[in-house]
Amino acid sequence: MHKEIIFKNVDYYYQHDTPYEYKALENVNLNIPIGSFTSIIGKTGSGKSTLVQMLNVLIKPTNGSIEIDDFKINSKTTNKNLKPLRKKVGLIFQFPEKQLFADSVREDIAFGPLNFGMDESKIDSVVEESLKLVQLPISIMNKSPFEISGGQMRRVAIAGVLAMKPEILVLDEPTVGLDPKGQKFIMNLIHKLHVEQNMTIILISHQMDIVASYSENVVIMHNGKVVAFDTAQNIFSNESLLNKYDLTLPSSIKFYNQLIANQLPLNESVPMHVNQLGDQIIKMFSRGRN
Amino acid sequence: MENFIFGRYMPGNSLVHNLNPAMKILISFYFIVIVFFANNYLTYALLFFLCFISLYLSKISFGFFLKGIRPLILLIIITVLLQLFFSAGGHIYFSFWIFKITSLGLISAAYIFMRFMLIITISTLLTLTTSPLAISYGIEKILSPLKKIHCPVDTIALMISIALRFVPTLTDEATSIMNAQRSRGVDFGNGNLVKRIKSLIPLLVPLFVSAFKHADELSVAMEARGYSPEMKRTKFKSYLIGMNDYISMMLFFVISLMIIFFRN
Numbered sequence: 001m002h003k004e005i006i007f008k009n010v011d012y013y014y015q016h017d018t019p020y021e022y023k024a025l026e027n028v029n030l031n032i033p034i035g036s037f038t039s040i041i042g043k044t045g046s047g048k049s050t051l052v053q054m055l056n057v058l059i060k061p062t063n064g065s066i067e068i069d070d071f072k073i074n075s076k077t078t079n080k081n082l083k084p085l086r087k088k089v090g091l092i093f094q095f096p097e098k099q100l101f102a103d104s105v106r107e108d109i110a111f112g113p114l115n116f117g118m119d120e121s122k123i124d125s126v127v128e129e130s131l132k133l134v135q136l137p138i139s140i141m142n143k144s145p146f147e148i149s150g151g152q153m154r155r156v157a158i159a160g161v162l163a164m165k166p167e168i169l170v171l172d173e174p175t176v177g178l179d180p181k182g183q184k185f186i187m188n189l190i191h192k193l194h195v196e197q198n199m200t201i202i203l204i205s206h207q208m209d210i211v212a213s214y215s216e217n218v219v220i221m222h223n224g225k226v227v228a229f230d231t232a233q234n235i236f237s238n239e240s241l242l243n244k245y246d247l248t249l250p251s252s253i254k255f256y257n258q259l260i261a262n263q264l265p266l267n268e269s270v271p272m273h274v275n276q277l278g279d280q281i282i283k284m285f286s287r288g289r290n
Numbered sequence: 291m292e293n294f295i296f297g298r299y300m301p302g303n304s305l306v307h308n309l310n311p312a313m314k315i316l317i318s319f320y321f322i323v324i325v326f327f328a329n330n331y332l333t334y335a336l337l338f339f340l341c342f343i344s345l346y347l348s349k350i351s352f353g354f355f356l357k358g359i360r361p362l363i364l365l366i367i368i369t370v371l372l373q374l375f376f377s378a379g380g381h382i383y384f385s386f387w388i389f390k391i392t393s394l395g396l397i398s399a400a401y402i403f404m405r406f407m408l409i410i411t412i413s414t415l416l417t418l419t420t421s422p423l424a425i426s427y428g429i430e431k432i433l434s435p436l437k438k439i440h441c442p443v444d445t446i447a448l449m450i451s452i453a454l455r456f457v458p459t460l461t462d463e464a465t466s467i468m469n470a471q472r473s474r475g476v477d478f479g480n481g482n483l484v485k486r487i488k489s490l491i492p493l494l495v496p497l498f499v500s501a502f503k504h505a506d507e508l509s510v511a512m513e514a515r516g517y518s519p520e521m522k523r524t525k526f527k528s529y530l531i532g533m534n535d536y537i538s539m540m541l542f543f544v545i546s547l548m549i550i551f552f553r554n
Contacts (some may be wrong), residue, residue: 019300019354083475091473098463099470101495111492115475145500160474183379 005032005055005168005200010064012050012224024050026224028064032217034168037194037201039211039232042221045244048204052170055089055202068168087116087155090166094173095156100145105131105156108145112164130159134189150184151182158186162193168200169193175210183207187214212236212250213273220245237270252277299417305534306348307419311428315515317542318416324546325408333549334404340545341411348419355418359410361464366406373399427529445519452508460501467496 012025025047034036040048053059054066057073061242065074083229093099095127102108109127118126134155138193140148145156150209158174171190175183191214193199205211211218211232218235220228222245228235235241236253249257266284271277301307306314321340328334345355371458420428430447437443468478469505471492504553 019351054467056469058469086473086475089473091470093466093470096470098467098496098500099474099492101492112474164474171406 003034005030006067007031007032007051008025008065008067010051010061010066012047013057013062014060024059025143028224028226029233030219030226030229032200032202032219034200035198036217037191037203038217038219039203039205039214039215040219040221041205041208041211041247045156047224048221049172050224051092052091052172052202052204055168055170056086056091058091083116087164088166089168090164092158092161092169092171092174094176095154096161096174097145097150097153099157099160100153103144104142105145105148106141108156109160109163110256112160116164126163126165127159130163133162133193134159135185151178154178154182154186158189166199168202170202172204173206174203175205175207183210190214208248208250209237209252209274212252220247232272233269236272256280261282298417299421301421302349302419304347304349304419306344306415308534308539309419310529310531310535311420311424312431312529313428313531313539313551314416314420315425315428315432317539318412320542320546321412322409324542324549325405327546327549327553329401329553332370332552334408336545336549336552337408338404340542341408341415342404343416345411348414348415350418355411355414362410366403366410369406370399373402418509422457423451423527424529426451426454427525427527442519444523456501456504459504460497463500464493464497466501467493547554 007028007030010025010028011023011145014020014024015244028047028051038140040051042048050059054061054073055068057079060073060075060077062075065072067073068085068089071088079240097162100108102111109130110123113123113126114120127141131138131141136152136155136159140152140156145153148156154174161169169190174186178186187210190201190203194201203211203215215232218228218230218232219226220235220241227245228241236250239249239257242249248254250272252274256266256271256277264284265287267280271280309317321337325337328337339360345352374391375389375395377395377398378390378392379395380397382390382392384391417425426447429450430443433441433443433446472478474492476489476492478493479486481489
């Protein structure tokens, strides 16, 4: 068993061999450690979503291969026997509430697990467990997914994927369009899954504050290529790298840089989270007092 | 599906692309009518010649075009085989059970094949070289005499262009919903018929929901920008009828005269 998800020389063309041909990924080589929290950042159209769709064989690499555990995906992979892989890798798409369709919340959450052959008798406990994870009341179970609020719909959709008990969770901008409280809730949930269940998380996001606060590794994509892959600390310490690819600094680091520019004697390591910056400032003042 | 070009638009800047869309639609229909006047090899040759010239002037590569209409070949072959085996008359070459190959059957199969090829070529060429918006403009122009009898031609044209404009949006939407459901373990297009139809429900319900949402949002946005069906609307892009339009019309007309002259 591999301890990594391995992308080897992956190319992907949309509409290969037609005049509409468009190269979305070019020679992607990437090893994402199992059990890590890895974020993918980059401008719109840089190939982030294309890359993660391959983890479920929704599209196949035109050239190159991907290895996840014992699964090997290349252009010749057939569409048969993909269920074990799709059960292992749970994909939460942009605006996942779009995928809701069933008569009741219960049925919608049970849809994935039933497709993957879970026992009918276990379904109720799995649905309840997933609802508890996303902190929705059990009573919502018998409502139609179209009569609950937008934020609740998003949570139900996420619960539907979590009910499949994936080992690897891939999220494509899960917080977009939510209010700050909702965003924080979703990110805390993902963080909890990562820490408590040791779930591998792959997150696509444009919100640098979120990326910096939660991820261990960061991948930068640009024009279909992976241009940087390093720890979050190293990536966000390198301002010129971020500027080069039109990415912004997280607000904690922006503020930290301003303080440094004003000659304040802060810690050397850049803060990944506002709380870390707060700690550094408190320490600085207590140092100054002694 | 990716290689399927029938009904798709390919942007370009050729003589055929720049013809007046109303004229192009009329010419295409006119061509389809005269296809049925042809009844010997010379007249069919004339029509193929006309197709060839149009295709050449559109600057669309011949190989791409042939590859694009290949998915339709199955339909053509079935029709041709039906003609071949089931039409009676003339000398019988071969007979087995209810199948017969006769001299008249052979000829009519050949004619059907050629008619299919001609009509598919010209209609594919029409959609390849005319943007959806231009097509709706053309239809509006062609229907404009109906305004005299209080037919809401403008509204119909707007409806057509909105429908066409949302085809790619809904296709994208369908793809993303399909992907989401596939990663939840749905096998589209696998299993028996009942299973296949059942697997469409998780696709169709969200697709309808989003289509209605789009329609709702669009109508609000249109009202916010002051749309009213009673108002007279101007066009952002106007299409004039130029020299090329007259020349191509003449060409088609002359060829149709020749066909009427040469047919037996």
